[in-house]
Amino acid sequence: MFEVREKPKMVERAYLVGVRTSEESEEHANLLLDELEELVETLAIGIVGREIVRIREPQARFLMGSGKAEEVLAAAREIEADCLVFDAELSPAQQRNWEALTKLCVIDRQEVILDIFAERAQTKEAVLQVDLARAEHSLPRLKNAWTHLSRQRGGGTTQRGEGEAQIELDARMVRQQIARLKRELEVVVKQRHVQRKQRQRVPLPTAAIVGYTNAGKSTLLNQITGASVLSEDKLFATLDPTTRQLQLPTGQKILVTDTVGFVRKLPHRLVEAFKATLEEAIVSDFLIHVLDVTSPEVDAHRETTLEVLKELGADDKRIITVYNKVDRLPPDAIRQPGTNGSIEGGQLNGLGDAGALKREKNAVYVSAFTGQGMERLYAEMERMLEKDTRVMQLLVPHDRYDVVNRLHQAGAVKQVDPKDDGVHILGNIPPRLYGLVEPFQV
Numbered sequence: 001m002f003e004v005r006e007k008p009k010m011v012e013r014a015y016l017v018g019v020r021t022s023e024e025s026e027e028h029a030n031l032l033l034d035e036l037e038e039l040v041e042t043l044a045i046g047i048v049g050r051e052i053v054r055i056r057e058p059q060a061r062f063l064m065g066s067g068k069a070e071e072v073l074a075a076a077r078e079i080e081a082d083c084l085v086f087d088a089e090l091s092p093a094q095q096r097n098w099e100a101l102t103k104l105c106v107i108d109r110q111e112v113i114l115d116i117f118a119e120r121a122q123t124k125e126a127v128l129q130v131d132l133a134r135a136e137h138s139l140p141r142l143k144n145a146w147t148h149l150s151r152q153r154g155g156g157t158t159q160r161g162e163g164e165a166q167i168e169l170d171a172r173m174v175r176q177q178i179a180r181l182k183r184e185l186e187v188v189v190k191q192r193h194v195q196r197k198q199r200q201r202v203p204l205p206t207a208a209i210v211g212y213t214n215a216g217k218s219t220l221l222n223q224i225t226g227a228s229v230l231s232e233d234k235l236f237a238t239l240d241p242t243t244r245q246l247q248l249p250t251g252q253k254i255l256v257t258d259t260v261g262f263v264r265k266l267p268h269r270l271v272e273a274f275k276a277t278l279e280e281a282i283v284s285d286f287l288i289h290v291l292d293v294t295s296p297e298v299d300a301h302r303e304t305t306l307e308v309l310k311e312l313g314a315d316d317k318r319i320i321t322v323y324n325k326v327d328r329l330p331p332d333a334i335r336q337p338g339t340n341g342s343i344e345g346g347q348l349n350g351l352g353d354a355g356a357l358k359r360e361k362n363a364v365y366v367s368a369f370t371g372q373g374m375e376r377l378y379a380e381m382e383r384m385l386e387k388d389t390r391v392m393q394l395l396v397p398h399d400r401y402d403v404v405n406r407l408h409q410a411g412a413v414k415q416v417d418p419k420d421d422g423v424h425i426l427g428n429i430p431p432r433l434y435g436l437v438e439p440f441q442v
Contacts, residue, residue: 014040015081016050017072019063019088026052029087031297032264036087039112039263043119049079061097063088073102085112089265092140109265110137125188132181139174142167204245204410205385205430206255208281210309211290212301213261216324218242220290220368221258224377241278248378252385252428253411257284262308264300278312286318286384288377293323293365318387320364320380327367389428393442396423403436 016036020029029052037047053072055064062069063086076084083105084098090108098106114134121127209217221227225244243257259281281287289305291298302321309315364380366373389412396403404423407413410433415426429437 012046013048013079013081014045014083014085015048015072015076015079016040017084017086018050018052019058019086020052020054022054022056031300032087035264035297036085036109036112039109039116040085042116043112045083048081049075051075061094062101063090063094069098069101076102076104083107085109087265095141113263113266125185125192128181128185128188132178132185135174135178135181139171139178142170142174204253204255205388206257206284207286207288207381207384208257208259208284209288209290210259210281211261211305212292212295213263215261215290215292215301216368217261217290218258220288220322220324220366221256223368223371224374225256247411248382248385249375250382250428251411251413252382253409254381254385256288257281262305264304266304266308278314281309281317282312282314284317285388286320287314288322288381289319290322290324290368292325294325294328298323318384320377320384321362322377323363323365324368326365327370327372385430386428389430390434392425392427392429392437394423394425394427394437394440395421395442396425396440398422400440403440406433406436 016033018029018033018036020026033050033052037050040047051072053064053068055068059065064072072084081104084102084107086106086108088108089110090098090106095106095108114130114137117126117130118134121130209221211217221242221244225246227242227244241257241259243255245253246256247253259278287309289302291302295301306315309317364373364377366377391414401423404413404416404425407425407427407429410430412427412429412433413425414428417424424442427437
């Protein structure tokens with residue numbers, strides 16, 4: 001990839017800057033800055049300091065007033081930081097202004113997330129998606145890359161300095177690169193559609209695991225399907241979707257897909273770029289929404305995921321809400337439905353003594369690590385599937401074992417009894433097989 005803005009190779013000391021408006025609470029701003037700190041540490045960059053700047057309204061030059069910008073610079077210089085990382089999104093002009101003022105590397109949350117995705121992308125599709133997002137992010141920031149080439153003459157288009165000429169050349173290169181990446185991505189998306197059609201030849205129902213990053217989605221997939229997907233306690237451990245087959249206790253088979261995690265303030269261009277990957281959520285029969293029950297921001301994480309699903313057009317899907325990591329809670333931390341209060345005695349996850357979390361009526365509480373609560377999850381998945389299936393008695397002739405085989409592949413057979421007049425079957429028949437089995441219905 002043609003890199004437009006290369007950050008210094010040895011960025012080791014980051015100073016984090018949060019920006020809080022008058023409508024935002026200090027607690028919420030601190031939690032967002034905690035998350036930014038975890039994102040930056042994921043890039044193996046050390047954190048040497050942090051502060052939250054309160055502003056009445058955003059300013060065009062530095063996002064904050066010039067006086068406050070000087071204070072931030074002084075604080076960063078005092079601790080010898082070599083990079084400023086903003087939790088707020090900086091415009092290209094604001095980023096240039098900060099770098100001119102500080103002579104340091106200056107990035108924002110969006111660029112941090114893009115860099116993490118670039119490190120973690122493995123498959124060709126993920127690499128293309130990340131490269132596309134980074135190219136689109138870099139295009140309006142080209143001017144900063146060539147400020148060292150001064151303009152030598154004024155006048156018309158034929159009398160510009162080297163910097164301006166180089167900007168035009170680079171902009172053309174980046175636009176060509178964006179067009180090429182989009183073409184390559186279209187090919188990969190078509191290949192994914194072919195793979196999906198091949199899976200749908202065996203008419204199995206599908207479910208997609210969605211949720212906030214580091215909620216335990218990959219661990220849950222490994223637990224229920226016996227897969228060996230990378231699952232680590234860090235943000236965006238996996239980017240590529242993985243599909244595995246699960247056989248439920250009733251014998252019903254289902255395809256389960258692990259998707260990329262969401263995060264607050266996710267760059268819109270990443271949502272667009274990863275729509276191909278997240279199509280698994282769009283086309284699935286239902287969703288398994290995994291939440292980290294130990295997080296003090298669990299409600300905000302839920303809303304973030306639902307907002308991204310809405311943006312993807314998957315907000316009308318039926319959802320099983322799964323609260324994960326209950327093994328990290330005290331035994332009596334989760335109350336039964338009907339008890340008063342949602343959280344008592346402080347927040348969870350180190351923000352005070354663990355309190356009592358109200359158990360939601362239709363939610364499932366599990367530990368993907370230990371396997372606790374899996375029976376309830378399987379029951380909820382079967383209940384979801386039963387909404388789409390019809391119990392049928394079938395009599396299939398012996399010369400139509402292709403129908404029997406299709407039913408077995410779909411996990412739709414509850415009882416089977418071969419007799420002289422044919423194969424008697426009691427099954428949970430999904431809608432996609434109605435046309436196949438109707439001629440044999442008793």
